[in-house]
Amino acid sequence: MTFNIENSAKQARIASRQVAQLNTNQKNKLLLLIAAAIESNSATIISENAKDIDAGRAKGLTEAMLDRLLLTPDRVTDIASAIKEIVALPDPVGEVANLTLRPNGLQVGKMRIPLGVIAMIYEARPNVTAESAALCIKSGNAVILRGGSEAIHSNVALANCLHQVIRMEGLDPNMVTVIPDTSRTVIEQLLKQRESIDLVIPRGGEGLIRYVTEHSQIPVIxxxxxxxxLFIDKFADINKAVNILVNGKTQRPSACNSLETLLVHKDIADTFLPLAAKALLPAQVKVHACEQSINYFDDASLATTDDFNAEYLNQEIAVKIVSGFNKAIGHINEFTSDHTEVIVSQDTSRTQAFIRQINSSVVMVNASSRFSDGGQLGLGSEIGISTSKLHAYGPMGLSSLTTEKFVVYGDGQIRD
Amino acid sequence: MTFNIENSAKQARIASRQVAQLNTNQKNKLLLLIAAAIESNSATIISENAKDIDAGRAKGLTEAMLDRLLLTPDRVTDIASAIKEIVALPDPVGEVANLTLRPNGLQVGKMRIPLGVIAMIYEARPNVTAESAALCIKSGNAVILRGGSEAIHSNVALANCLHQVIRMEGLDPNMVTVIPDTSRTVIEQLLKQRESIDLVIPRGGEGLIRYVTEHSQIPVIxxxxxxxxLFIDKFADINKAVNILVNGKTQRPSACNSLETLLVHKDIADTFLPLAAKALLPAQVKVHACEQSINYFDDASLATTDDFNAEYLNQEIAVKIVSGFNKAIGHINEFTSDHTEVIVSQDTSRTQAFIRQINSSVVMVNASSRFSDGGQLGLGSEIGISTSKLHAYGPMGLSSLTTEKFVVYGDGQIRD
Known part of the structure; x- marks a missing residue:
């Protein structure tokens, strides 16, 4: 399939001016119609999805990957429900923060506005297509979606629903573009359209994100x-510590906010580690332990530097005893991925010091790392998580798809 | 001179952890000592600056460029004063906004933290060296400064003052790095250090900024x-309109917030343009006018598309009569540089529509564009102006050198 990326991006830029001007009622109405269209076209979407599943099976995708790709009537309903949840979120656009009065009588404030055009580059799951489009529309942005080749039929079927509704409402269909070309060349071209695209959000494996970061002339999340x-301080409440460890590691190990490394203050190791070892047994967590901690566990292997760098994403954990608070901070600063770090301690000075000294995107006291998620932190639906500090840091909700312009109200003021 | 950029950037990253942890009193003390050291080393700085001036003259720099480069005792005092003004600014680091309580009892807020390491790439003026370093230190960041070759002796002399004080205070001198190598290769290497540098701020001509944007793997402002x-609406107050035009165009035409294009509603052209023509005479403003407006001016030339794209930076202006409000919006959207746009109108609906429909970084009603400046808008000292929407948009003060992390306070909560 040939597809002119430059032209598409320009058309998206033009459409972005229209979507930026829609008021909240107009955007919500559009999203509700889109949700309804997705539900009423469920059969078509599922039959198109079946083509992806067949192709995926022929290509030898694993069952886990096929399951992520699969759409069922319930899953299509879930997509529509997710869009309705976005309708219910407050609209960040137009909000003016801190309107102040300057000495010369000028009123100065900052007004939240859409970014403009957002490009999403992602892998298999077709629900990302509909939800990302809905988040971008709600925040007043145009969006260009480039999903994986595995989901191409499903994505195009979803795009057809969206375009049908957008056209019916007399709006510019270029506010949502689904790129039907799944070649890598298309990504390279897309990443050069910095006159038309304001932000690129890649979602997927580390390889995809590095590739996008290295090739992009557009800012990338x-x-x-x-x-x-997870750092268990010597002043930890032992029960909380055990619960937070088990929940953080075992509740859903495939999630990026699951625990990968446990640090234990030496003064509490004798009390805590036997309980921790026992508590991790039911989920059959494989332990990679340092020399000091290895004997607390049955069947633990000796932890290497690779273990402390590992994102296991399964029932495995690295464990290390540290000789003090500062050693814990030092270990985290050395191995951090800037995602989420947790301290368990009842000592206020130490929890405050942890919060102050750890600059990961989410820093927690006495709570499970599994709360590090847009929905759990109160942002509503999440469009991604940023672990780089520019523009957004941590879970990103609607307001991360906006920026602020200065607004200045005068009454004829000129500068001396 | 050989200089290992990768190693320097790594050292800056290490030092950034120390400066991030300094409290406001420690940072202010350091900055006051730096200001004092610059004043007491004034003679040395000026004699080093003389070498730059001699070299510049030999290289054939224009008198205007030499003047920007020149340091005098008064100008050195000004640099020290600028640092003292930064001391007086509120410290954004540590501020927690919107601490909310989630239904499960988790307290969630966002805490402002330094970005980490900031690289400044700029051209001639040596005052940028000291002021940028001071702004970065105040906001808890380490900074790498790569000034132009024209100012190399002045920059190194200023860096010596800074390092002398930083060392005296027992702090890591790598919190401020002045790159002594002025080759372009060094910029290319610098722009690849994305593991160590968080943000690049280029200051200078369009060529420098495009070069940096195209070569950087690090986010760029x-x-x-x-x-x-400036759009003079048909409901404009004529006196305000004339004053705002004259001030915006003629007060300091070399500044980027000066007016370059005047749009006039056709219904007010007959009243406004003769007064405007007269008011622009004393400054001998050269007018490039559209066919409809050319006869209001003596010696105007016919405006071309190039004129509407031009950043004159001198006493020249492009003038166009528009047939209505929407035509003005359309013209601005087509030619905008996303810097500053102004409407003069007494009609509330139209001023609100202008504010809503123009998404430049600063949008003004009935005020001179010359107020589009960090100091004038209440930010204190300005480290730059962003005309791209990511991270910061418009004049950037201290808080634009920070980001926000999530902080979560629990009492043992785990996720269901």
């Missing part, structure tokens, strides 16, 4: 991996 | 040019 640390 | 528009 980066989320390489989540190597989340 | 872009400020290409300022083509600021």
């Amino acid at each position: 980066q989320h390489f991996k989540g190597v989340c640390h | 872009q400020h290409f040019k300022g083509v600021c528009h």
